[in-house]
Amino acid sequence: MTLRPYSLADVAFVQDLYSRADVQRYIGDGTQRVRTMDEAWVKIAAWNERYSDEPVQGLWAVCLKDGTVTGSLLLKPIPDSGTKVERDIEIGWHFHPDHWGRGYATEAAWAVLEHAFASGLHRVVAVTDPANTASQAVCLRLGMTHLGLSKAYYDAACELFDITAPPVGKGYSYGEQP
Ligand SMILES: CC(C)(COP(=O)(O)OP(=O)(O)OC[C@H]1O[C@@H](n2cnc3c(N)ncnc32)[C@H](O)[C@@H]1OP(=O)(O)O)[C@@H](O)C(=O)NCCC(=O)NCCS
Structure with missing residues (x-):
């Protein structure tokens, strides 16, 4: 599996x-x-404009070894509710239904978390619609901590998860609670 910018x-x-x-x-x-196609073109151009010079954040296409694109992984600032201030960084995933149920979202998200922590981020959050159990399962497979229902972000009630960087010299592995 590889992650690269959309083109x-x-x-x-x-x-x-x-x-x-x-x-x-649930998005x-x-x-x-x-x-x-024009709308998709505009979306890709906007992502490239936003993230091309960004060393840590991004929105990536998740590709199989044969080049098949399976979905998107993102790492970006998340807006606090009631303000436009963005203090925290969220991780998110959007996969094509043809590629659900194979662990691709979890594997790709793990790679992005490793990149985030290697780049110096201390904490990454994820928010999901309360009904989005598939996305909550990804968070738990990643070893994220479930903090419960929260209105902290997006002016919406979401299930909130977070994960913090491992201590220096110690890595995490799948599903290991920090
Ligand atoms: C959320 C979403 C990415 C989850 O996709 P997913 O395929 O269920 O998640 P994963 O890639 O981690 O795969 C896990 C599934 O693959 C199975 N699996 C197979 N091989 C696996 C492996 N090597 N590792 C982990 N899981 C594996 C798991 O058992 C699990 O299946 P189950 O749900 O039947 O138990 C997907 O539903 C989606 O894109 N939804 C639309 C967008 C969305 O809502 N995004 C989230 C917004 S907050």
């Missing part, structure tokens, strides 16, 4: 992925859809 060659995948109700159901208000 304009991925426009059909991005349009397909983000047009789906089953993918968008934002659940109604967003990328309906056309």
